[in-house]
Amino acid sequence: MMKFLRPAIAFVALFTLALATLTPAQARIEIDITKGNAEPLPIAIVPFLGSSELGQKISAVVEADLKRSGLFEPISQAAFIERISDSNATPRFADWTAIRAQALVTGQVVSEGGNRFRTEFRLWDTAANEQITGQQYSTNPQNWRRVAHIIADTIYESLTGEKGYFDTRIVFVDETGPKSNRKKRLAIMDQDGANVRYLTNGNDLVLTPRFSPSRQEITYMSFEGGQPRVYLLNIETGQREAVGNFDNMTFSPRFSPDGQRVIMSLNADGNSNIYTMDLRSRRTTRLTNTTAIDTSPSYSPDGSRIVFESDRGGRQQLYVMGADGSNPQRISFGSGSYSTPVWSPRGDLIAFTKQSGGKFLIGVMRPDGKGERILTEGFHNEGPTWAPNGRTLMFFRDVRGAGGPTLHSIDLTGFNELKVPTPSFASDPAWSPLLD
Numbered sequence: 328m329m330k331f332l333r334p335a336i337a338f339v340a341l342f343t344l345a346l347a348t349l350t351p352a353q354a355r356i357e358i359d360i361t362k363g364n365a366e367p368l369p370i371a372i373v374p375f376l377g378s379s380e381l382g383q384k385i386s387a388v389v390e391a392d393l394k395r396s397g398l399f400e401p402i403s404q405a406a407f408i409e410r411i412s413d414s415n416a417t418p419r420f421a422d423w424t425a426i427r428a429q430a431l432v433t434g435q436v437v438s439e440g441g442n443r444f445r446t447e448f449r450l451w452d453t454a455a456n457e458q459i460t461g462q463q464y465s466t467n468p469q470n471w472r473r474v475a476h477i478i479a480d481t482i483y484e485s486l487t488g489e490k491g492y493f494d495t496r497i498v499f500v501d502e503t504g505p506k507s508n509r510k511k512r513l514a515i516m517d518q519d520g521a522n523v524r525y526l527t528n529g530n531d532l533v534l535t536p537r538f539s540p541s542r543q544e545i546t547y548m549s550f551e552g553g554q555p556r557v558y559l560l561n562i563e564t565g566q567r568e569a570v571g572n573f574d575n576m577t578f579s580p581r582f583s584p585d586g587q588r589v590i591m592s593l594n595a596d597g598n599s600n601i602y603t604m605d606l607r608s609r610r611t612t613r614l615t616n617t618t619a620i621d622t623s624p625s626y627s628p629d630g631s632r633i634v635f636e637s638d639r640g641g642r643q644q645l646y647v648m649g650a651d652g653s654n655p656q657r658i659s660f661g662s663g664s665y666s667t668p669v670w671s672p673r674g675d676l677i678a679f680t681k682q683s684g685g686k687f688l689i690g691v692m693r694p695d696g697k698g699e700r701i702l703t704e705g706f707h708n709e710g711p712t713w714a715p716n717g718r719t720l721m722f723f724r725d726v727r728g729a730g731g732p733t734l735h736s737i738d739l740t741g742f743n744e745l746k747v748p749t750p751s752f753a754s755d756p757a758w759s760p761l762l763d
Contacts, residue, residue, distance in 0.1 A: 370401055396483065428453055430452060431451040442468065444471075446478070450482055460481060460485050476495075492518065497759070500513065500753065502753060513560075519748075520747050526545075526560060535579055535755055536757050540584055543562045543563050544562065547560065557580040571609060578591060579592050579622050614633070622636055642664050658696030659696060663682050666682070673717035681701070689704075710722050720736065721736045722756070734747040
């Protein structure tokens, strides 16, 4: 077992800069995030000033984050009229409105000595001639990418009123080698594909990694020793432990919203039912008791309900029941079969995989089954996972003849689909909560 120890983050948000700051509700700029990238907001991001290359690297990541969201259109630096030489000075707003910039970002990186640096940035409303927000952060140079993601999150929230999702990570299954002898190991990376680290060595097959909503911990299934078992892995310490020693096969583990339980399916006599395990007492509770295959359970954000897939009606469909297993109700009624449901962090939607007409589709529906909407389709799409703000999904796609799966993201409108870079083939992504 390969251990991975994530370096401690020495990030500190110090204080808001001195100029007047508007809250998101007061900001003059408004973005309707339900319209995706149909009308992205033109924004100018000036390379951050400073004697080192860190400033330009940080501002470049900020720009890339905002662009990938589909809500922002960064303006080419070649179009800039004003050349910013003092990030603390009020810009010439007319020069920025002349190039259609509705928002402007300026900043600088300052060495504090002792292997630490301070990053300052300001977000300006060019039409209102006002600063929207300004902050500064102090950390060590190794954390420069995280600083950039936090700044992008702050800009995103200031201009949309919604939490950002850039300061997050993705755990996934890295796949290498020929299909006949594919090595699969757990890996983790920033949400933009940077800083890839491997959490297992690939000696044993691993599947379905899932993040805890409350700790830097994941649960996953491994075929170590030839027997599929559910494990917990602490990303910070590398400590790993089996959830329990079950006589039968275990599948699809996932945490409860409070991180105190794991819900999973156990197979016995050809049937699969859903169980929960309290991680403190290790007491197991059975929630379904059918002759069908019940699997892929996912809690609602408040922990009161569970969505799962079942073939109890003859074909895989989605069902919602109480957290105690009570009152299961079918919610999917479209043509085809439904699988891999996952409840949105906002609680308003359930994402799923649908197989119909020889294609695999990624879609969403409301928890009562109404409003089904397909976001993307293809030869083989599967395994949606939500960004913590509930506005973007990631999934994996296996294109015929491509040799293996790749990761993709898409927003709720279905207009902004992007491939997520990984070192090799990749599947089973799971999005972390926002980092502390």
